[in-house]
Amino acid sequence: MKKIIAISGSFRINSYNAATLKYIIEKYKENINIKHLDISTIPMFCEDLEYNIPSEVKKAIEEISECEGIIISTPEYNQTIPPVLKNLLDWLSRQDGLLNEKSVAIISASPSFIGGARAQVELKKLCFVLGMKIFNKKQLYISNASNKFDDKNNLIDKETKDSIKKFIDEYLKSI
Numbered sequence: 001m002k003k004i005i006a007i008s009g010s011f012r013i014n015s016y017n018a019a020t021l022k023y024i025i026e027k028y029k030e031n032i033n034i035k036h037l038d039i040s041t042i043p044m045f046c047e048d049l050e051y052n053i054p055s056e057v058k059k060a061i062e063e064i065s066e067c068e069g070i071i072i073s074t075p076e077y078n079q080t081i082p083p084v085l086k087n088l089l090d091w092l093s094r095q096d097g098l099l100n101e102k103s104v105a106i107i108s109a110s111p112s113f114i115g116g117a118r119a120q121v122e123l124k125k126l127c128f129v130l131g132m133k134i135f136n137k138k139q140l141y142i143s144n145a146s147n148k149f150d151d152k153n154n155l156i157d158k159e160t161k162d163s164i165k166k167f168i169d170e171y172l173k174s175i
C-alpha cells in the first residue's frame with residue numbers, strides 16, 4: 001500500500017485546510033496508507049538546533065523519508081504560505097536528498113473567491129527550488145470555503161467533493 005503524508009498549513013481548530021485533509025484521509029483510507037503529519041509542535045528552525053535535532057522534527061523526517069507522496073493543503077496568508085509550512089520545509093530541506101523527487105500534490109482552501117491561488121503559486125515555487133516533483137496535471141482550489149463546510153467543519157459541498165476525487169485519483173495514478 002502506498003504511503004502518503006498529509007500536511008495542513010494550518011492547525012487552527014476549525015481549519016478548512018485541515019478539514020479538507022481529514023475528508024481525504026477518511027475517503028481514501030481503504031486504498032492507501034494515508035496519515036496526517038501534525039506540524040503544530042515543530043520548533044522554529046535555527047541552525048543551532050541542528051546539532052541536536054528536536055524529536056518532533058526527527059519524527060517528521062522519518063515519516064517523510066518513508067512516504068511515496070505528500071499532500072499539502074495550505075491557507076493563503078498575505079498572498080503567500082503560512083510560516084509554519086515554510087518552517088517545516090526549511091527543516092526538511094536540510095536533510096540531503098529527502099525531498100528530492102518527492103511527489104507533492106498541493107491544495108488550498110480559503111474563504112476568499114480565489115481560494116488561495118496565490119499561496120499555491122508560492123508553494124509550487126518553493127517545492128520546485130527543493131527539487132520536489134510537483135503534481136500539476138490538475139489543480140484544486142477550494143474557494144468560498146465558509147460555504148462548503150458545515151458547523152462541525154465537515155465538507156458538505158458536492159462539487160468540491162467531486163473535484164477532490166478527480167484531483168486525488170489522478171495524483172495517486174501519478175505516483
Ligand SMILES: Cc1cc2nc3c(=O)[nH]c(=O)nc-3n(C[C@H](O)[C@H](O)[C@H](O)COP(=O)(O)O)c2cc1C
Nearest residue numbers: 010012015016017018075076077078079110111112
Ligand atoms: C495573517 C493572515 C493573512 C491572511 N491573508 C490572506 C490572503 O492573503 N488571502 C486569502 O485568501 N486569505 C487570507 N487570510 C484568510 C485565510 O484564508 C483564512 O483565515 C483561512 O480560513 C485560513 O485557513 P484555515 O481555515 O485552514 O485555518 C489570511 C488570514 C490570516 C490569519
